[in-house]
Ligand SMILES: Nc1nc2c(ncn2[C@@H]2O[C@H](COP(=O)(O)OP(=O)(O)O)[C@@H](O)[C@H]2O)c(=O)[nH]1
């Protein structure tokens with residue numbers, strides 16, 4: 001039997017809010033959700049692996065992916081490019097699996113244009129002060145880059161009302177539970193609509 005299409009879930013929010021941490025924690029829960037691995041021109045950080053955290057690309061390779069329409073969306077973020085490989089996401093959704101993209105705000109808004117039926121979740125920091133301290137605490141950026149990311153973060157937070165849901169990342173597990181509830185509710189909604197539609201067609 002052909003399965004219904006899966007949900008496209010977009011988890012976005014400012015850098016350092018905890019998207020990676022929350023997604024990592026969500027993966028440890030036994031959900032059916034699939035995770036899209038992005039392509040980037042950023043250099044790998046210590047402990048990051050090719051095909052696990054990202055597909056690491058040269059600028060030339062990334063430009064080729066853009067030209068050949070291999071990316072569902074892409075964005076330049078601070079000094080690098082990031083993008084979602086199209087095939088994996090489209091195949092998963094077509095085969096009825098739910099897929100989550102963990103991406104920054106410009107890319108999330110591009111996905112909204114092409115996939116308005118997606119579920120758009122904005123992860124919020126408890127405060128800007130806490131956001132800065134999380135970025136500093138991670139210790140991966142120099143002071144200039146942190147200032148840069150904080151400026152970008154303020155603009156991103158302004159776009160929060162374009163999302164379907166806003167989830168506060170105060171505690172990681174609390175944020176994970178909120179996201180799981182959203183996915184469950186959206187799946188229930190989809191199933192009810194399909195059921196109703198079938199009843200209408202059969203009438
Ligand atoms: N548009 C877009 N943004 C992405 C993608 N992958 C990662 N990002 C975002 O790019 C930003 C920078 O990522 P990264 O350099 O890994 O830093 P970190 O997320 O702050 O640890 C983050 O906001 C990511 O969510 C993608 O495929 N597309």
Ligand SMILES: Nc1ncnc2c1ncn2[C@@H]1O[C@H](COP(=O)(O)OP(=O)(O)O)[C@@H](O)[C@H]1O
Nearest residue numbers: 015016017018019020021134138169170171172
């Ligand atoms: N709920 C939380 N409470 C405290 N610290 C957090 C929380 N979520 C994430 N962090 C920390 O904040 C920093 C940034 O998290 P990260 O997942 O890298 O953010 P993003 O992927 O959004 O850039 C990391 O050091 C992480 O351990």
